Amino acid sequence: MGKRGVPASRRRRGSRGARRRGSARRPLGRIVLGGAALGVLALGGGAAVAHWTGGEPAAASRPSAAAPETPGTSARRSPQAPSPQASGKASPPPSPSPSASAEKEPDPPATVPHEGPGTFTTADASGAKVGTGTLRRYRVQVEDGIGISAADAAREIEQILAHPRGWAAHGRGAFQLVSENADFVIRIATPKTADKLCLAQGLNTRGEYNCETTEGVVVNLKRWLQGSPTFSGTPAEYRHLIINHEVGHEIGIRTHMTCPGPGKPAPVMMQQIKGLRGCVSNAWPYDEDGRYITGPIVP
Incomplete structure (x- = not known):
């Protein structure tokens, strides 16, 4: 999960299938991470927008004036989505207990490479649309030299969504x-x-957290491979939580939640890596009966 940010509205990403100036038009294959690969989203009111789910903002993010947008990056964001209703909709079929990938998950590596070359490979993969409503097309990139197939990661993320x-x-x-x-x-x-990548927008992830930026989601390899010490499931199950939490921000849920009560499942929009506060760890937005798992909003 990323780091806790100051909620703020964002400029709408645009109509269905709209191209992002930075991510949508970049050529396929390897990209090189620049010193400020991700620009800060500048709104008309002059406030910078970014989101994270743990720790504190970097000192550079504290001034009220927004940093200038880095050329070539996208400032479009998803439309603000209404808060889901706790009652949920028609119940979907029960989900499998852990995912198949979780059942076959090997022991997590004892160590994770701390740094890489800063270049990325885009997964040469595409899939069918899932879900209804506003269509959001996404691509998956993996830093080079970290031992993870971009195509395999893309397929796993596709299954999660x-x-x-x-x-x-x-x-x-x-x-x-x-x-x-x-x-x-x-x-x-x-x-x-x-x-x-996160610090380019003033987000101090401290080598531990994920973040959501103006271009999309940044997943920390350590969390992807090792999960979280506060999460009771496997790293593969924790990957569900990473994607669901950060994509929750991507679809317009700007606030975080906290535990609704001892023994209850933690909301996916809770910063579970920072402690469960009596809740049970949970990786999915909805329960098996189709009810949205919610909790008090964090101010």
Whole structure:
């Protein structure tokens, strides 16, 4: 999960299938991470927008004036989505207990490479649309030299977003894996590279957290491979939480939640890596009966 940010409205990403200036038009294959690969989203009111789910903002993000937008980056964001109703919609079919990938998950590596070259490979993969509502096309990029196949990661993320307890299954939007012309990007990066991508927008991820930026989602390789010490499931199950939490921000849920009560499932929009506060760890937005798992809003 990323780091806790100051909620703020964003400029709308645009109509269905709109291209992002930075991520949608970048050529396929390897990209090079610049010193400020992700620009800060500048709104008309002069406030910078970015989101994270743990720790504190970097000192550079504290002034009220927005940093100038980095040339070539996208400032379009998803439309603000209405808060889902706790009652939920028609119940989807029960989901499998852990996912098949979770059952076959090997032991997590004892160590994770702290840094990589800062270049990325885009998954040469595409898939069918899942879900209804606003279509958001996404592509997946993996930092080079970290031992993870971009295509395999893309397929795993595709399965997460198509899960019967996920956003797409409950009318919160439609998603489609693409290799170009994407609305947002999901990057898996070493801790140092993830920090650099997030810090470009004033987000201090401290080598531990994920973040959501104006271009999309940055996943810390450490969390992807090792999960979280506060999460009771496998790293593969924790990957569901990473994607569901950060994509929750991507579809317009700007606030965080906290535990609704001892023994209850933690909301997916809770910063579970920072402690469960009596809740049970949970990786999905909805329960098996189709009810949205919610909790008090964090101010």
